[in-house]
Amino acid sequence: MDFVEQLKSSVDIVKTIGEYVRLKRVGSTPRYMGLCPFHNEKTPSFSVHMSHQFFKCFGCGVGGDVIKFVMEMERISFMEALKLLAERNGIAMPKREYSDPESKLRGALMEMHETAAAAFQKNLAASSGVEARNYLSGRGVSPEQITEFGLGLSDASGQQVIRMLEPRFAPEQLEVSGLVMKRQDGSGFFDRFRGRLMFPIHNESGKIIGFGGRALRSGDEPKYLNSPETALYHKSHVLYNLHRAKDAVRKADYAVLVEGYMDVIGVYSAGVRNVVASCGTALTNTQVRALKKHSGRIVVNFDPDAAGANAAERSIQMLLDEGFQVRVLELEGDLDPDEYVKREGAEAYRGRLEKAPSYFHWLADRARKKFDMRSVEGRMQGFKFVAPSIQRIADRLERFAVANDVADYLGVDEKLVRDHFSRGSAGRPSVSRGPVVPPNERLLLNALLVSESARAEAIPQLRTLAAVDRFVTKRIFVAIFAMETPAFRFADLEGRLADADRDLLSAVIFADEVLEEEKAHQQAQACLRSLQAQDPKTELAALRAQIKTAEREGKIEEAIRLASELDQKVRSQAAMPRSSIQA
Numbered sequence: 307m308d309f310v311e312q313l314k315s316s317v318d319i320v321k322t323i324g325e326y327v328r329l330k331r332v333g334s335t336p337r338y339m340g341l342c343p344f345h346n347e348k349t350p351s352f353s354v355h356m357s358h359q360f361f362k363c364f365g366c367g368v369g370g371d372v373i374k375f376v377m378e379m380e381r382i383s384f385m386e387a388l389k390l391l392a393e394r395n396g397i398a399m400p401k402r403e404y405s406d407p408e409s410k411l412r413g414a415l416m417e418m419h420e421t422a423a424a425a426f427q428k429n430l431a432a433s434s435g436v437e438a439r440n441y442l443s444g445r446g447v448s449p450e451q452i453t454e455f456g457l458g459l460s461d462a463s464g465q466q467v468i469r470m471l472e473p474r475f476a477p478e479q480l481e482v483s484g485l486v487m488k489r490q491d492g493s494g495f496f497d498r499f500r501g502r503l504m505f506p507i508h509n510e511s512g513k514i515i516g517f518g519g520r521a522l523r524s525g526d527e528p529k530y531l532n533s534p535e536t537a538l539y540h541k542s543h544v545l546y547n548l549h550r551a552k553d554a555v556r557k558a559d560y561a562v563l564v565e566g567y568m569d570v571i572g573v574y575s576a577g578v579r580n581v582v583a584s585c586g587t588a589l590t591n592t593q594v595r596a597l598k599k600h601s602g603r604i605v606v607n608f609d610p611d612a613a614g615a616n617a618a619e620r621s622i623q624m625l626l627d628e629g630f631q632v633r634v635l636e637l638e639g640d641l642d643p644d645e646y647v648k649r650e651g652a653e654a655y656r657g658r659l660e661k662a663p664s665y666f667h668w669l670a671d672r673a674r675k676k677f678d679m680r681s682v683e684g685r686m687q688g689f690k691f692v693a694p695s696i697q698r699i700a701d702r703l704e705r706f707a708v709a710n711d712v713a714d715y716l717g718v719d720e721k722l723v724r725d726h727f728s729r730g731s732a733g734r735p736s737v738s739r740g741p742v743v744p745p746n747e748r749l750l751l752n753a754l755l756v757s758e759s760a761r762a763e764a765i766p767q768l769r770t771l772a773a774v775d776r777f778v779t780k781r782i783f784v785a786i787f788a789m790e791t792p793a794f795r796f797a798d799l800e801g802r803l804a805d806a807d808r809d810l811l812s813a814v815i816f817a818d819e820v821l822e823e824e825k826a827h828q829q830a831q832a833c834l835r836s837l838q839a840q841d842p843k844t845e846l847a848a849l850r851a852q853i854k855t856a857e858r859e860g861k862i863e864e865a866i867r868l869a870s871e872l873d874q875k876v877r878s879q880a881a882m883p884r885s886s887i888q889a
C-alpha cells in the first residue's frame with residue numbers, strides 16, 4: 307500500500323470533516339449530513355459516507371476523499387494536505403517523495419515566521435522593550451495577554467530578522483517572505499518591520515502566516531503595517547484570532563466580529579472567547595465562509611467612527627448574502643469594544659452582547675430616528691429604508707418573516723409589505739441533478755460496493771447481461787468490470803470515473819441504506835434476477851436480429867453460434883426463478 311492509501315485508511319473522514327463541519331448521523335447508517343462549508347445553504351446537502359470514506363455536496367457538487375476535503379478547506383496543495391493529515395494523526399511522513407516546490411516554499415516561509423515571532427517576543431521582554439511594554443500596560447494589556455497572543459517588538463535597526471534568516475534561506479525565498487525588503491541598490495535585504503509592536507497572525511490551524519505591526523511613535527506611518535500577500539498570507543482569507551476562537555464560536559453558536567487586534571485582545575480577555583477581527587477592512591466572502599463552518603450567527607461590533615460604520619455596513623451585507631443571522635452591537639459613548647471593556651468591565655460588555663438587536667431591528671431603530679413615525683407615510687418611508695436589506699435575505703420564508711416582523715415593529719400594514727417581497731429567492735449554486743437512477747441499478751450498485759462476495763458472484767453474470775448496455779449507470783458498471791479483482795475499494799472505482807459519473811455514483815451511494823455483507827449479497831442476486839427477467843424479450847429479439855443479419859450476409863458459422871446461444875438463453879430463462887424485486 308502506498309503512503310496515500312495508508313494515510314487514507316488510518317484517517318477517519320467523519321472525524322476529520324467533523325472538525326470543520328457539524329455533522330449529524332443519518333439514523334444508524336454510516337451516512338452523515340451537515341451544512342456545506344463550500345457554499346451557502348440552509349438545509350444540509352453535504353454528505354459524508356463513513357464506510358466509503360467519501361464526501362459529497364449535492365448542492366454545489368464538490369466531493370471526494372478526505373485529502374480532497376482538506377485541500378479545499380485549507381486551500382492547500384495535495385502534498386500539504388497529506389502532510390497536515392499525517393501530522394494531525396501522528397503518522398510519520400516519508401520524506402523525500404512528498405515534497406513539491408510549492409509546499410517546500412511554504413514550509414520555509416513558516417519557519418521564517420516562527421523565527422521572526424520568537425525574536426520579536428524576546429525583544430519585547432528585553433530591557434529595550436520597556437517603551438513598548440509601557441504602551442501595552444497603558445492600554446490595559448496584561449503580561450498574560452502578551453504571552454497568550456504572542457505579542458512582540460520588531461527591532462528598530464532593520465537588521466535583526468534578516469541576520470537570522472540569511473544564513474538559513476535562499477535569497478529567492480527571502481524575497482517572497484514578506485518579512486524583509488530588498489535594498490534599492492540591490493545590496494541585500496533589510497527588515498520590513500522596524501520598531502513596531504508585532505501581532506502574529508495565524509491561520510486556522512494555528513500556524514503563524516503573517517504579522518500586523520503597530521507604530522509606537524507618533525509620526526511613524528502607517529499606523530498599522532501588515533504583511534504583504536505571500537504564499538502563506540492571503541489577507542482576504544484570514545480572520546484574526548479564528549484559530550483560538552473557533553471552538554468557542556461553535557459552543558456559543560455565534561461569533562463576535564470586531565475590527566482590530568486590540569479589540570480582539572480586549573474582548574477575549576473579558577471572557578468572550580468567540581471573537582475574531584477582520585483587521586480594518588470589510589469582510590470578504592472567503593472570510594465569511596471560514597466563519598460559517600463554525601456558526602451561521604454573528605454579532606458585529608465595529609468601531610463607531612465613520613470608517614468603522616462603513617466597514618460594518620459592507621461586512622453585514624456580505625454576511626446576509628451568505629445567509630448569516632446578523633446582530634449589531636453599538637456601544638454607547640462612542641467607545642470601541644476594547645475601550646468599553648476597560649471602562650465598563652467585562653460583565654457589562656457581555657450583557658450588551660447578549661442584548662444586541664438583530665440587524666433589521668437595529669436598522670429599524672435608525673429608521674425610527676430618521677422619519678416621522680406618527681404618520682403613515684413616515685412609517686412607510688421607514689420601512690422602505692430597511693427593505694433593501696431585507697430583500698437580500700436568501701431564504702424566502704425567512705425574508706417574509708423578517709419583513710412582517712419589521713413592518714410590525716414600525717407599525718406598517720403587513721399588506722403593503724407583501725408586494726415588496728414576492729420576488730423569487732436569490733441565485734444559489736446548484737449542480738444538475740443528472741438522470742434518475744432506476745431502483746434495480748441503484749440497489750445493485752450499492753450492494754456491489756458493500757460486498758466483495760456479491761461482486762465476485764454477480765460481476766461475471768453482469769458482463770453478459772445486455773440490459774447493462776441500457777443502464778443509466780453503464781459507465782460505472784463498465785469501470786467495475788475493468789477492475790482486475792473484485793477486492794477493490796470505493797476510492798479505486800471513484801478514481802476511474804469522469805465527473806458526471808462520479809456525481810451519479812455519489813447520488814447512488816447516498817440514496818439507500820447501506821447493507822450488511824450478507825444482505826448485500828442477497829440484494830445483488832435479487833436485482834440481478836430481476837434484471838435478467840426483464841431482459842429476455844429485448845435480448846432474445848436482439849439475438850434473433852443478429853442471426854438474421856448473419857444469415858443474410860452469408861456468415862453461416864456466426865449464425866449457428868448465435869442460434870445455439872439463443873437456444874441456451876431460452877432454456878435458462880425458463881428455469882429461472884421469478885424475482886421479488888420489481889423495477
Ligand SMILES: [Zn+2]
Binds near residue numbers: 342366367
Ligand atoms: Zn456545497
